[in-house]
Amino acid sequence: MTKGILVCAETADGKITATTRELLHAGRDLADAAGSALAALVTGKNPQEAAAEAITLGADTVYTVDAPSFVESTPDYYASLLVMTCRKTEPAVVIFGQTDLGRDVAPLLAARSGGVACMDCVRVAIDTQTRALLQTRPVYGGNAMAVWSSGEEVLRVVALRPRSYAAAEPDATRQGEIVALDPPDSDESPRMELLETRKEDIQGVKIEDARIVVSGGGGIGGPDGFKLLEELARVAGGASGAVAATRVPCDEGWVSHGIEVGQTGTIITPDLYIAVGISGAVQHMVGCADSKVIVAINRDPDAHIFQEADFGIVGDYRQAVPALTGAIKSIKGA
């Protein structure tokens, strides 16, 4: 039997996360193409429920480790956990999300298992002839797409960019096996210790979960302008409307870094992305380019963003945004 595909699952409140559902989708496709099985690793306190969910989402086998979750432990601990799991389960490919966990652990796992890692991929496929893993990833900030091939002689570790795959749909009739593994021995002489995890208070929906995102750039000019954007997001999107930003407002301190969209920010794919006072730099656009509809409001008719949008208005946002808010209000009210 060929070695299988292992997805490193993440959970939130005991449920499989949206990103992990995407990984299970990608993993299922790979396993089917390779004629092998799909396994998932679920960790955390009482992982059984999430393990069962992973089976409905496509896993054939789920390994569980009753251990602290990633945010409660250290990268070192999770690297040992993954190394141990791979030693026991001998996968051909391990799939992470390009998340905090994936960014930390994928490279360490590859290094410690003599494997090869490929980060921030948007597509993975198996070359059915050579059984090499083909990994597609944006490079040069999104100015080019690269495909890397890694042969099956070593463990292949990939991290998949969130929103690159549709989430796997649950199928309650699926059958699978759940295998509990022992957690790794806790480290006698730890090299690092987690002192504190601070989570920002987010009011309303997270930008990655919002259906309508109104995003502001350097053109907003200060924190006050964002109030107009909030109003638009609320009127157009209600509870599923959110405000995001480019790097400029975050670096300037007008808004929190948590709402940055782009290569180093969050990748989002809302139904509607309204880009206000945004020039359309690649590093930003890679974070929102797969939105269903993109609207650009910019006072510079030559702004690059207009080449990336479906609808454009040239004008000062201070007039355009309230006008749009008003127009949507009256349409919705009617």
Next chain:
Amino acid sequence: MNIVVCVKQILDPNLPPAKFKVDSKARQIIPPEGIPLVMNPYDAQAVEMALRLKEKNGGKITAVSLGGPEAVSAVKYALSLGADEGVALSDEAFFGSDSLAVAHILGRAIRKIGAYDLVLCGRQAADWDEGLTGPLLAEELGIPVVNLVRDIENVGGDWRFTRVISGGEQVFAVFLPALATITNEAPQTRLPTGWGIISANRKQIPVWNGGDIDVDPTRIGSAAAVRKLTALTAPERKRNCEMISKETVAEAAGTLARRLGETGAFL
């Protein structure tokens, strides 16, 4: 404290997209003529972090860069910002090295540099955007790594690394020597001073080859790379923008709202 900073010289990531010419046949990006390479912006922030640490805690900063002739420029730039020493790593045998090999070479160079407390890398090099080298280098050196670090502080003799995570941040106590990859949320970079540039230019930058640092020749270069680049293409642009131009912005907004309404976007 002794700090080593790994810096890489790259094509300016802020160039407009038209400047990135993709040669799909040769599978490489053709750099536009006459445009200087720049230090990877995250590496510049790593240098900034090192400078701040040195200002508070004293010590020495050594910049290391692997590459062709541009590696010397990267080191010079680090010196002009205030690094104390630097070394360039250049050897034809390094050509085609993957992240694992780069980490091996950097690791050997750092061993030769001598005792260190902290190694700083950028969160990723903004050319290939991978973010692998830092953690792989930590493994090579056998030291712990914290990614996306935005602050490093000494609190009563303990080293605290604050790093960015999705929706928040974490603080770790870390035992040195350790490696940190520096994120864009870290402090912005200062500009080099006049005397900084001049003294950097006066310095002879040592250039080490594979033999100088005792690299394992079977672990470097394109022959050692397990992962192969099989395609490089320009991304496709998918959208056709409908410009809504009306007498007034208010009218345009009205039309836009209607058009969006038709797409079902907000209903």
Next chain:
Amino acid sequence: MLQEFDAIIVGAGPAGCACAYSLAKTGLDVLVTERGGFAGAKNMWGGAFYGPVLNELFPEFWKEAPVERPVTRHRYSLLSGEGCLSVDYAHPKFNRPPYNGFTMFRAKFDNWFAEKVQQAGAIVATGLQADDLLWDKNKVAGVRAGGDDLPAKVVIACDGVNSMMAKKAGLRGELQPQDIKQGVKEVLRFSPGVVEERFNLQDGGGIDWEFIGDCTRGLPGGAFIYTNKESLSVGVVVSLKSLIDQGVRADDLLQDFKRHPAVAGLLEGGELAEYSAHLIPVSGIAMMPSRLYADGFLVAGDAAALVLGTGLALEGANFAVASGMAAAKTVIKAKQASDFSAVTLSSYQKLLEEGFVMKDLKTHRLAPHFLENERIYTAWPKFACNLAEKVFTSDGEPRRKTWELLKDEMKGEGAVSFAQMAKDLFEAGRAL
């Protein structure tokens, strides 16, 4: 670390590099500050370096400098409507040492030159912009750059057409649009062999091709094509004042020019590799500062408006090198005498007067004024092209004598009259 340099040179273009190289060779402690990320980073020219002056500095420079092609062929064309009337001169001697001129790229040439300067012992500090002059009473005492005071016995401003340093030294005022032309240029890249084939070039030779007429929509200026190894430099140079007055963008003129039937075919399939724009001081002596020196201060190259623009030729790089070398000679003397006062430094201006720089500029002092004559760009190309068209057209009608055609041509609306023709020819003879 407050150390005084013998000389600080602002700008690592041809003027600055030539000056710094000469100084460093004699052992002076020299700093060059260049604001670009490397020397040549943001610089441009049409593409050819003419004359023997570089050979003086680096004997047989073509063996090591990044030259593209020797210019072995000169062509001048008048454009009118779709017509094009040309004269072409080629000589094999242009393809033999010491050659007459070479096409080169600034980015490579300046970088090479700066490398030589460094090898000679000077510091070329790139990414360092000079922001101000330091003063010791009335004497320039260094520059302020990168937030630091950098003292020097003498500062040589080689900072190009806009020379902030010369302005700060009080030697010149703001640039006036009528004194400058704007140049825009594209480099179009071709597959190997295409350039030779399209321009019929042999033995590695190259062409310098200048155009006047409809390529600038009649505005004072012209267009050019230079051949490089595997690319073409294509550009227009137009009076800034007329661009402003007419509300035209130089780039639009360039795009028009590229579509002209006389050139469109030659440019076909070229891949845009580079685009740049730059100003050129073209009023010659009329715009030169009356003094090119002050206490502890000299100015050279474009900063001193040492550019020759006759319409037949646009040369500045060689003047820049020559003036940089003259400035160096002066500074070496001053250093020997430990005297950097204006009086000592004034010998710089004498050196320039004696050399080809001022002689050429004086010979052509009327050229800038002559070149403002609008007829050169409108009536004349039209006249010449129409005439040629009639001479060469074979339409079944009985042929007429050229002289009669010429007379006809002078009758039409907007045509050149005999009197104007005589006047223009006379002035051209005096000016060029």
